Amino acid sequence: MVNHFLPQPFYLISLYIKNSFKTSNMKSKVYRILLLFICFNSLVFAQEQEQKQEDDKYYLIGIETGFDFLNCNPPDKSYIRADINTYSYNYVTSNITALSYKYYAGMKIERKFLKKKLGILSGIRLTQNTGTIGKTTYWSNTSEYFFFRIENNETSSEYLRVKELKEENLFLGVPLEIKIFPYKSKKMNIYYKIGVEFNYLLKSENDVLFYDPLMNERKDDVTHLLEKPDSFTSFLYVAAGIRIKAGKNMINLEGCLPSVNLFPESSGLVSPNYGGGVQLNFQLPL
Amino acid sequence: MKKILFLLFTALGLLSCENTELEKSVFISDIDYPELPKYSEWGYNTFGAYIDREVFVSNNTKIPFKIINTNNITSFIFHGEKEYREMLLIFKLSGYNPQSSGDLIILNDTIINLKSPDIQIEIIEDGKTKECILLNGYFHIKRSQNLIVDGKQTEIILSGIFEFQALLNGIPTTMSDGRFDVGIAKDNFYSY
Numbered sequence: 001m002v003n004h005f006l007p008q009p010f011y012l013i014s015l016y017i018k019n020s021f022k023t024s025n026m027k028s029k030v031y032r033i034l035l036l037f038i039c040f041n042s043l044v045f046a047q048e049q050e051q052k053q054e055d056d057k058y059y060l061i062g063i064e065t066g067f068d069f070l071n072c073n074p075p076d077k078s079y080i081r082a083d084i085n086t087y088s089y090n091y092v093t094s095n096i097t098a099l100s101y102k103y104y105a106g107m108k109i110e111r112k113f114l115k116k117k118l119g120i121l122s123g124i125r126l127t128q129n130t131g132t133i134g135k136t137t138y139w140s141n142t143s144e145y146f147f148f149r150i151e152n153n154e155t156s157s158e159y160l161r162v163k164e165l166k167e168e169n170l171f172l173g174v175p176l177e178i179k180i181f182p183y184k185s186k187k188m189n190i191y192y193k194i195g196v197e198f199n200y201l202l203k204s205e206n207d208v209l210f211y212d213p214l215m216n217e218r219k220d221d222v223t224h225l226l227e228k229p230d231s232f233t234s235f236l237y238v239a240a241g242i243r244i245k246a247g248k249n250m251i252n253l254e255g256c257l258p259s260v261n262l263f264p265e266s267s268g269l270v271s272p273n274y275g276g277g278v279q280l281n282f283q284l285p286l
Numbered sequence: 287m288k289k290i291l292f293l294l295f296t297a298l299g300l301l302s303c304e305n306t307e308l309e310k311s312v313f314i315s316d317i318d319y320p321e322l323p324k325y326s327e328w329g330y331n332t333f334g335a336y337i338d339r340e341v342f343v344s345n346n347t348k349i350p351f352k353i354i355n356t357n358n359i360t361s362f363i364f365h366g367e368k369e370y371r372e373m374l375l376i377f378k379l380s381g382y383n384p385q386s387s388g389d390l391i392i393l394n395d396t397i398i399n400l401k402s403p404d405i406q407i408e409i410i411e412d413g414k415t416k417e418c419i420l421l422n423g424y425f426h427i428k429r430s431q432n433l434i435v436d437g438k439q440t441e442i443i444l445s446g447i448f449e450f451q452a453l454l455n456g457i458p459t460t461m462s463d464g465r466f467d468v469g470i471a472k473d474n475f476y477s478y
Contacts, residue, residue, distance in 0.1 A: 081328050082312050147307070147435070149328075155394060156432040157327075157443070212436050 059286035060110040060250065064125075065103075066279030068259050070272035072098035075133050079225050081147035081159065096146050097136050100272040102129040108175065110283065119179035119191075127171040127199060129233075131270035134164035134209070145211040150221050160218060161211035167269035168207075169229055173199035181243075193239040193254065196262075201231045204268065229268030236260045239279065250283040308433075308441065308469055311346050325465045327429050329443035333364050335375075335464030342368040342375065342461070351444075351468035353390070355383055355477040362425075364466065368411065375461075376408040377425055377448075387475040390442045394430040400450050409454060416454045423450020423461070433469065441471035 075098045083096055108123030135142050147159040177195035206223040210216055241254030257276035264271040311331040316324040321341045322334035331350050334343040344350035344366040352363045360382045364375040381404055384390055398405060400423035409416045427446040432439055448464035 082314055082330070083307075083310070084312050145307075155391060155430070156434060158434040159436075161436055215436055 058112045060283040062283030064281035065105040067103040068277030070100040070275035073271045098270040100131045121177040125173045129169045131167045164209040166207040170203040171199035189243045199233045230266035234262040254279040326467045327445040329469035333466035352474045374410040378406040380404040387470045393427045396427045398425040419453040421451040441469040
């Protein structure tokens with residue numbers, strides 16, 4: 001007899017009972033059935049206790065990573081010569097598009113409340129925020145250029161042809177989040193999240209891509225004219241996610257929309273307003 | 287030989303791209319007068335003015351500004367449109383003879399009294415010249431500057447304002463809130 005379904009001890013007991021059925025009398029058969037029933041209930045009870053112990057774990061610790069793409073106001077800079085779309089005069093040309101994106105990694109602790117329908121999270125997060133002027137897409141370089149005014153005195157102005165201005169900022173931040181699990185907990189569960197993050201600037205760097213590589217020696221002349229970001233930034237965001245239980249562990253995949261910059265004017269080279277992104281995190285019970 | 291030709295054509299191509307970008311008209315509306323371009327000193331190749339209540343303004347099809355020096359007269363020619371009809375406004379200055387666009391730099395912060403006998407104004411609308419008798423007005427070149435791009439002198443930018451009152455074909459007419467911001471290089475400067 002092959003065991004497909006039962007735990008080993010219970011299987012052995014049932015095998016003993018089955019074999020003994022062949023030779024025993026009625027009273028003995030009743031006792032053996034009763035024994036089988038008790039063993040079955042003990043097994044179920046033990047499994048329930050183990051599950052309860054798991055459910056009683058209110059703290060989770062996890063690591064996260066994710067990225068956001070952010071919409072920016074068209075740059076209005078005193079050092080950039082304006083340009084317009086030849087075919088649509090009401091629109092600024094794509095040569096002077098502002099883009100912003102960020103990616104981050106961190107660690108968070110989650111505390112559950114209200115029979116685990118509510119979770120409060122906080123932790124620490126490292127964020128790299130990149131802003132560009134001149135690129136038209138996030139993934140490809142541009143062949144177009146705009147005019148950057150590097151000098152302006154009474155009788156002359158000097159422009160440099162620039163393909164891209166870039167700013168990279170590194171922030172250390174603290175996220176504060178509330179998760180809501182409105183549905184009954186299952187192996188896969190949907191949740192909603194609202195959060196805010198407070199970031200402190202650790203490092204900021206600027207870079208310039210010139211149309212004429214011979215102008216690379218003028219990089220410092222350009223970068224010293226660029227705005228510097230404030231030391232603090234903050235984002236508010238809303239997300240929806242799926243939690244998948246993998247044994248004791250949790251894998252969460254979230255879509256974040258929108259992510260709103262609470263202080264867009266403090267951002268430096270570009271002014272990101274809002275955007276969206278994706279986050280993946282892994283959690284373990286503490 | 288092929289490499290030399292290739293490099294030569296590439297250099298010419300790059301230069302022409304640069305000139306094309308600077309030659310474009312960039313119309314940025316004035317906040318107070320949205321039909322007119324705002325006053326600027328970037329060489330946006332735009333101009334505009336009110337003729338009574340009508341708008342005379344540069345467009346994207348005509349070269350907005352030319353300077354012609356011949357026979358001891360220098361003409362500043364604004365070529366645009368008024369109510370979708372082609373129009374030219376020409377300021378003719380006697381006794382001033384720039385030989386190249388670079389000579390225009392001395393016009394920095396120059397106010398020309400349009401009542402001066404050295405000045406004439408001509409208006410051509412839809413191909414027809416209007417008789418123009420000036421009553422008063424001024425033409426102020428607020429700034430004349432060299433434009434250097436990637437280390438090379440490229441053009442002269444003239445930026446300024448103007449207004450006047452005149453009898454046009456006997457009708458009193460006011461040209462007001464005039465402003466211009468134009469670039470002058472070899473292709474729109476003529477001296478012969």
